[in-house]
Amino acid sequence: MSENPGASGGPRAASLQSLLGVMEALPDALVISDQDGRIVAANPAAEEMFGYGRGELDGQPIEVLLPERIRGLHPGHRAEYYTRLDRRWMGSRAGLFAVRRDGTEFAIDLTLNALQTDEGSVVLAGVHDLSKRTHIEEALRASEESYRELFEGANDIIYTHDFEGNFTAVNPAGLRAFGYSIDELGRVNIAEIVDPRYISRARDEVVSKLKGATESEPYELLTHTKKGAEVWVEVSTRVIMEGGRAVGVQGIARDITDRKRAEEAARESEARLHAVAANAPIAIAEIDGEGAFMLAEGLVLERFGLKAEDGVGRSALRWFKDYPQVVDHIRRSLKGETVHGVVEMQGFVLDMCWTPRFGEGGAVTGVVMLATDVTERARAEEALRSASEFRDLVMESTTDAIAAFDTEGKFTLVNRRVEELTGFSAEELIGSPFEMLRISEETNGPSALTMLLRDGCAVSGHESEIRRKDGERRVIRSNLGPIVKDGAVVGAAGIAADVTEELRAERLLASQKLLLEMIATGASLPDVLDAVARTVEQQADGLKCSILLLADDGRTLRSGANSGLPMAFFEAIDGMQTGPDAGACGAAAYLGTEVVTVDAETDPRCAGCRDLLTAHGLRSVWSTPILAGDRTVLGTVAIYGPRPGAPDPRHRPLVEVATDIAGLAIERSRTERALRLSEAQYRNIFERNSAIKLIVEPGTASIVDANSAACAFYGYTRAELTSMTAFDLNTLPRERVMEELARAAGEEKNYFQFRHRLASGEIRDIEIYAGPFDAGDRRLVCSIIHDISERKQSEALLESHRHLLEMIASGAPLQDVxxxxxxxxxxxxxxxxxxxxxxxxxxxxxxHASAPGLPPEYSRAIDGIEIGxxxxxxxxxxxxxxxxxxxxxxxxxxxxxxxxxxxxxxxxxxxxxxxxxxxxxxxxxxxxxxxxxxxxxxxxxxxxxxxxxxxxxxxxxxxxxxxxxxxxxxxxxxxxxxxxxxxxxxxxxxxxxxxxxxxxxxxxxxxxxxRIDTLTGSLNHAAITEELRQAIADADAGTVGIAMVDVDGLKVANDTYGHQTGDDVLVSVADALRRDGVIVGRYGGDEFVAILPGADRAAAEGYRDEVLASLAGARLADPQTGAQVP
Missing domain, CATH: 3.30.450.40 (GAF domain)
Structure with a gap:
């Protein structure tokens, strides 16, 4: 055995037999060997650890427990250790291994204590199997790897910040969402991202957690990206505890990721992983029946100030008085109970076992204690527990489905959302292949998991269709990443979101857009309604759709569209009457509300159409009225099912779109029909009127319409005029034109005189009678235009003529005139x-008489020319x-x-x-x-x-x-x-x-x-003007009648019959005007003045009537043809 020896602080004689008795009761493996390296004794725990039977190790060399590669070195280490028995020394080394009886090696922690017994010096070895701790460390590493995969690959944003609001970590999704780099975000406070209106909500959530709240519903925050764009996030938060105290806030938000958070979390995780200690020393103590120490050996006790030489005889209860749990364990053990517990003392964690010793008669004579320093193991376990809790929190808090797979594609990990998505429990999923959920690879292609395991590359945004346990089909969108160990792919982990409803909504939106485009581009009503029915049937699998239109009588329903229904059914329902018991469609049209028939065979409303429905395999009907903007019924949209049942709530948006689109199409069709009739009537009046007419939009001055007379007058086509504005015609400044249009639209003024520019560039004087009217939501102005250019010119000419004649009458020089x-x-x-x-x-x-505009040289050259x-x-x-x-x-x-x-x-x-x-x-x-x-x-x-x-x-x-x-x-x-x-x-x-x-x-x-006009014999202009002045001057003394006479059509008579006839007309008019006491004068050209001194209105009107009657009876003849002049 490769030892890390320790020496005692001084040998003390002890009874070997007493020590052996203590060893028998201890759960840790203990081996005693002598100076020759022979095993003196091994307790049952050691024999079990090494795989030997009771007593089989006694007498064997200690090297039998060591790996064969190091047995030769051990005698030298043992001899060196025994040279230091004069002082106590113990320690440990990493990389110690032992060998079991079956030859398997395992890592150990080893503690050596030299003891003096009656039989001589021996060495007590405490052996701890590190396999369990190694397993914990491997589990911790696996947990950290799993957590890292979830953190880095999550679609949701995971972040932490301190209580000042400064970010300490954000995963990559957060960086992408907010547009910051990891360095920039490290300098950003949460208050810079969260909208000021919501920052108090975020703080309140943290405060509630600090006050003890364990759970809270996800809440929404309005946030801002680096560029100021608004981002809404759904957030779940918790308080981060470290060493028993709150150190910050951790949150999960949808669609935000921050790499800094992942890196910070990874560093913390690594620190926890490396915090596990390399060894765990033990301590052995024996306490007598009174609670006093009889034996106290080991480094653990020395750490707490209890040395072996002065511990014997001291009260264990008093020595451990600051640790109530230990005192409780001692007392319970003295009562005969074996007590095992983990105790924290002065920053260290001890695994303590108290075993009672019984004497004769079963009385407790003492207690044996074995304490192992498991501080590093406890820290590793706490780190693993924290990591697992965090992983579990992430997995359970997110709204995405999270799962892990082995290399065969079988589930190894699922969260609650996976169970909800698939309908299977976690127990049913774990160990089952993902392919059991797949519809068909031929339909969907290879799954994201198949591609990842095949190619070893991450897969992002892959969509595939799965079948739930209940048979329902759902579409998921997944992101998968490989789990790599020692350079090899050992599995996969990923996140999936159920996008079925999102895709359904997208399809519905696309269909709605297409249908609206059909309406906007003028598609016929039958085409639009057929498209609506087909859309319903395509997006509501297995169901049929019909659209009925309410006739003008308000009682009869006519077929509008029925896409997939049999023609016989279509013809049978055409013409059905509405009523409360007229089937689902008839009742819906009658009541103006949706009507649901769960089973046509039992619904009394379907009595009149039950046979028709069942004959075509239709058992359920959901009919919704099509309503106009004023809530009047236009028709119905009905969905038919082959089986009894209530409507699927997922189809409600589809039905709402169908009724809305159908309503729009029907209203548009009716409006267009009415508009065509109105347009025909309007066009008939507008076009056939000989007056010039323009329709103008006063807000923009745009010309909306123009009749043929307007086109002829202005010299433009209708298309050209309706692409122009009033600014293009009117010579006034734009501001004045807009002011006058506003006055016309507001009915402040209806008569105007303008100068308009024709297509030829000619400027014409016009008068306009304008009247506003409303066309739908637009206010327009109808302008009736009269060309008064000739009248204006005539007035100007008449004024000039009058002025010139006055010059002549007043005796002005001929040159001036x-x-x-x-x-x-x-x-x-x-x-x-x-x-x-x-x-x-x-x-x-x-x-030459006058030519002020001609060149003087030319005038001089022609002066005095002879006529010819x-x-x-x-x-x-x-x-x-x-x-x-x-x-x-x-x-x-x-x-x-x-x-x-x-x-x-x-x-x-x-x-x-x-x-x-x-x-x-x-x-x-x-x-x-x-x-x-x-x-x-x-x-x-x-x-x-x-x-x-x-x-x-x-x-x-x-x-x-x-x-x-x-x-x-x-x-x-x-x-x-x-x-x-x-x-x-x-x-x-x-x-x-x-x-x-x-x-x-x-x-x-x-x-x-x-004073006489040479043609008519009446007074000339000068004379009659003088008479007028005198008559007006004498008017104060009495009444005077004045008649202004203008001979209409004189120019036509001159052009048609010649000037002689025109002169005869003038002479006839002058003769007709002459009466006794009446002063008649020719004012100029075709104009006469008659002065009736002393005449009142009645007399003047009688004179007028007599003159007109006289003229009506006079007929002139064309001197050449004899034709009568009108």
Whole structure:
């Protein structure tokens, strides 16, 4: 035997026989040998340990108990030990082995004590079999390896932190979840991760644990990742105890892992593993019947201050007084009871055995005590227990299934969640192969466990289908890792989650999305309902589905879809009536609530359809009404089962989706039908209206719709207009457009005037009558648009015309009038340049009168040109006495002699109109030039007519005034001559007065002629204007009636029948207006004014009616065709 000898502190004579008696009662193995190495005695425990019978070791050499490889060294060690008997010394060495009788070796702890007996010096050897401790250490290592696999591979987050909230460990799942590195998280406090609103909850949970709470429900916390993203976690926590005191908090949270926690836990685990001591010394003591020490040997007692030489005679009860448990053991043993217990003393753990000794008559004469220092073993056991408790806590707290397997794929470890998932108990699973749960490898492919054991690589996120004990199929998603020992895979451990409902929900969500897409893309109602029924049947295995639609009468159900049901059944239920006893579907539609028929053969509601159901193998029905948004019934969705039974709760989300989708589809179909009818009616009104109409969304100014009139007016297609906004048409700033739209939508204003831009770029004046209306959840504005460009232009022209006539009437110089006339035309005709040329007194040449916009060089060049048949536009027009339109100067022969002149000044087209006097004489020309080839528009013609008319009036007025002035001068000269002749010739007064009256009448006649419109014989503009001013001034003295007359359609008459007919119309109107006491004047063009002095409203209205009746009876005839002019 390889010894680690110890020497006693001084030999003491003792009775060998007494010692042998004590040894017989002790449970530990003891062997006594002499100086020659012969075994003197071995107690039964030693004989049993080494495999010998009673007394077979006596007398044998001690080397028989040693492995053969070291027997030769032992005599030298023994001799060295006996040289030190003068002092006590003991100790131990690691790596001691002994051999049993059958030749097997085993590790031991050895304690040697030298004793002096009556027979001489002997050595007492205490032998402890370390196989049990080795087993504990191996179990601890296995537990730590298992714990490490669970910690590192867990899907859940496992972490610890101290009571300051500083993390001490987090597994890899936590690092991934929160986005920190292990070093960063070591500097993070839990308060930086847990939302401030939830930190108090986390603290409360820890406080409750510290106060003694052993269990608590998992609770939820809101946490934040490194980047600030929110993460919700479900947490279970416990207080970590170490050495009897709380040192921190350990938690398990779903979906979070932290490697630091695993590393810290691994370091702590390693520290516990290496804390197991290498030996466990023993102590032997004998106590007499009074409780006093008779013998006290061993290192253990010395550790507590009891030495062998001074222990004898001392009271054991007093010496152990600070350890009540030991005192109790001594007293119980003195009463005859063998007591065994583990006691903690001064930081050491002792395994103590108290055995009573009996004397004659069975009385207790003493107690033998054997104490073994099992401190390291106790620590190892405590570490193993803590690790096991932690492993068990992790396994039982997590919501994932955790299991371990051997190399054959058989279960070696399962947690509670595995039992719940599979329906098998732990006892049924342990030792059974995982493959017993598999559906079929052909269907699912190899399992994750098969792949791991085959390839030796970890498998993550593998999905497979299993069959529970009750036959139900479930889908699991697993993560598996190999268990490696000495470089070889010895098994596997992993975590699995039941994802059946998750996948079912995903399939349902995908189906719902597909069905909604069908509705959104306009699929027909039958197609949508068929798809709904197929979806129900695909996701509810073995069940059939029908969809019935409630007819418009509210009593009849019509077939909508029935995917897998026989056509005969489908036809039979079509047209069924609703009612409380009309089967599940009829009752559900009648009551507006779901109706369940557990067994069609016994349910009284199914009396009318029982034979139909049973004939097609349908025993249970679950019918749910399809409800509209206002809770009215639209139809039913029914699920049929082949066996009696209540609905499966797992199918409820499927039915809810089916009824929701069917309801949406039915409502959409009905809405579309109503919308089509409404749209047809709307389109009929909207399209056939000749008024321009736009529908505008006021919030965005988007054009929603436009009728044909709008497309024609703006020059865009409907598609183009409905892709535009009001900003694209309106010339106002966007802000103003939005303000006006808001006022229209709010009904603050319904009439607007804007300027709109057409597709051609032309700007038109429009008026809008706008009215808001609601289209579903949208408020729109309907705009009825009228083009008032011509009216606006006419108003502007009329104003300009009026102003020009006032200039003429007020006697403004001809040059000012003509200059104003030209500028007015150019303002109303952008890009135009105008000129007025006046024919000289000889009627052969045109002289420059006004052309402020033309180049001066050009005006000078044409000043004084002689009129003729080919003299540009103006010379030709004056010559021909008609309008001359040259659309392209460069190619028109009329401009042959002036082409270079015109083109040199950028003039490409010229239209010229002769200015005619009332009698038809040419007064001059009015010409319009453009810088591009161009023909006159209708607007241009209106402008030209107005311009030539005004120019003619102005020129004629000037010439009339000049003639009048000349005539007045002549008359005045004549009058002077007459006066002079009077003095000279002494004519009679009668003759002179006659001459004077004649002269006065001539003067009055001439003045009157200046107030009369030469065409109609009524007052001209200046005269009637003066009469109006006077009438208004005299209105204070009494009433006055004024009639404004506008001859409609005069332009049409001119264009259709000629200007002569138009003039006749004007003359007829003037004649009709004349009445006694009525002052009639031509205000201008087609407008007349009638002044009725002293007339009230009734008299004025009577005058109006008479004039209209007179005109209605007058019919003019076309002088050429004889056709009546309307």
């Amino acid at each position: 003509l200059d104003r006339l030209v500028r007015t035309f150019e303002e109303h005709a952008p890009g135009a340049l105008c000129s007025v040329l006046v024919l000289d007194a000889g009627g052969t040449r045109l002289n 048949p080919v003299v540009g536009s103006c010379g030709t027009a004056a010559y021909r006495r008609e309008a001359v339109v040259v659309t392209d100067i460069e190619h028109d022969p009329l401009w042959a002699d002036f082409r270079d002149l015109a083109l040199g000044h950028g003039l490409r087209s010229c239209w010229s109109m002769p200015i005619l006097a009332t009698g038809g004489d040419v007064l001059g020309t009015f010409a319009i030039y453009y810088g591009e080839p161009r023909a006159p528009s209708e607007q241009d013609r209106v402008l030209i007519e107005m311009a030539t008319h005004v120019a003619g009036v102005a020129i004629a007025r000037q010439r009339s005034e000049q003639a009048l002035l000349s005539r007045n001068a002549e008359l005045e000269e004549l009058y002077g001559q007459l006066v002079r002749a009077h003095g000279a010739l002494a004519e009679s007064n009668d003759h002179l007065e006659e001459k004077s009256a004649l002269l006065q009448r001539a003067l009055d006649l001439e003045r009157e002629r200046g």
